[in-house]
Amino acid sequence: MTAATTSSTEPRQASQPGAGSAAIQTRGLTKRFRGGQVAVDHLDLDVPVGSVFGFLGPNGSGKTTTIRMLLGLISPTAGSHSLLGLGMPQRASAVLPRVGALVEGPAFHPHLSGTDNLRRMDAADRPADPRTSKARIGSALERVGLTAAARKRYRAYSLGMRQRLGIAAALLQPRELLVLDEPTNGLDPQGTREIRHLITDLAADGTTVMLSTHLLSEVEQVCSHVGVMHVGKLVANGTLASLRSSLAPRIVVRTSETTDAADTLRRLGLADIKSGDGEVSALPGESAPEQVLRTLVYDGVPVTGFEVARADLEEVFVALTGEGFDVSG
Numbered sequence: 001m002t003a004a005t006t007s008s009t010e011p012r013q014a015s016q017p018g019a020g021s022a023a024i025q026t027r028g029l030t031k032r033f034r035g036g037q038v039a040v041d042h043l044d045l046d047v048p049v050g051s052v053f054g055f056l057g058p059n060g061s062g063k064t065t066t067i068r069m070l071l072g073l074i075s076p077t078a079g080s081h082s083l084l085g086l087g088m089p090q091r092a093s094a095v096l097p098r099v100g101a102l103v104e105g106p107a108f109h110p111h112l113s114g115t116d117n118l119r120r121m122d123a124a125d126r127p128a129d130p131r132t133s134k135a136r137i138g139s140a141l142e143r144v145g146l147t148a149a150a151r152k153r154y155r156a157y158s159l160g161m162r163q164r165l166g167i168a169a170a171l172l173q174p175r176e177l178l179v180l181d182e183p184t185n186g187l188d189p190q191g192t193r194e195i196r197h198l199i200t201d202l203a204a205d206g207t208t209v210m211l212s213t214h215l216l217s218e219v220e221q222v223c224s225h226v227g228v229m230h231v232g233k234l235v236a237n238g239t240l241a242s243l244r245s246s247l248a249p250r251i252v253v254r255t256s257e258t259t260d261a262a263d264t265l266r267r268l269g270l271a272d273i274k275s276g277d278g279e280v281s282a283l284p285g286e287s288a289p290e291q292v293l294r295t296l297v298y299d300g301v302p303v304t305g306f307e308v309a310r311a312d313l314e315e316v317f318v319a320l321t322g323e324g325f326d327v328s329g
């Protein structure tokens, strides 16, 4: 199946994708490196327009390789993909100016200020009108919160400021789609917060954002959708809510008498009973939670907390892959 969703005879329509259309779509996208290693294996990815899409996977799971293929920086071994409805690489010159990217950080000059670095980049961008360069640079710096540090030399920038300058460079032109490869990697908590706010702001303005990350918490905090990579394969792709609800909720009982609580749950026929520190959890199956609670109390178990808890993303990941999240592909 071809990934391009819009025919080349309808460029206007393609540049204004409607709700529900794909900002990024891949079909069977595959990369086998020369040594024979398959880094990305038949990827069918759908990133909806308007989403903040978390491309989640442990180190080495194939995220960067996928992003490099998406942007046309390396060629796929097999498969096809489109950006903003236009097939790549055929329509690269039409679509790439509408796509901003932060991949491995752009090459900035350490001795130049933030402004001067952006000036050089803007000047190298042929379609950019030099008369409006100053305004473009000023607004890109403001967008990422670097106005006050605009005259500082790049080498004096913190890692977070460098990442923000990278995003400013991607924002010199209006972008419908931003692809950010691990934008918070190596940042301190404050820098991380700033980048996450920036992503949320950009999304609120209508930009579709794809960000790769190996941090579950990052996806939970900023993303509406998620694609989960594991050893080169996409093991899940959908909204965050749908992924969480793919696992049955668990009943969690907090009590000092975990052995007694586990006995009651076992007698009621609950499955997958797990005892932890002051806590017992289980899958309720057909049992009504209120009946479970009533029986625990009737049995004299001192219950200090009781809830029906949705799975968190880490549990979903473990269920999908059979591995802990910090396992390298």
Ligand SMILES: Nc1ncnc2c1ncn2[C@@H]1O[C@H](COP(=O)(O)OP(=O)(O)OP(=O)(O)O)[C@@H](O)[C@H]1O
Binding pocket: 033, 034, 035, 037, 038, 039, 057, 058, 059, 060, 061, 062, 063, 064, 065, 066, 214, 329
């Ligand atoms: N140029 C290359 N030649 C050979 N193998 C490569 C090359 N680039 C990446 N790989 C391998 O492909 C696999 C996927 O790597 P990739 O960088 O895409 O993963 P990733 O999910 O982005 O991880 P990280 O978060 O560590 O960057 C890894 O096993 C990596 O060693």
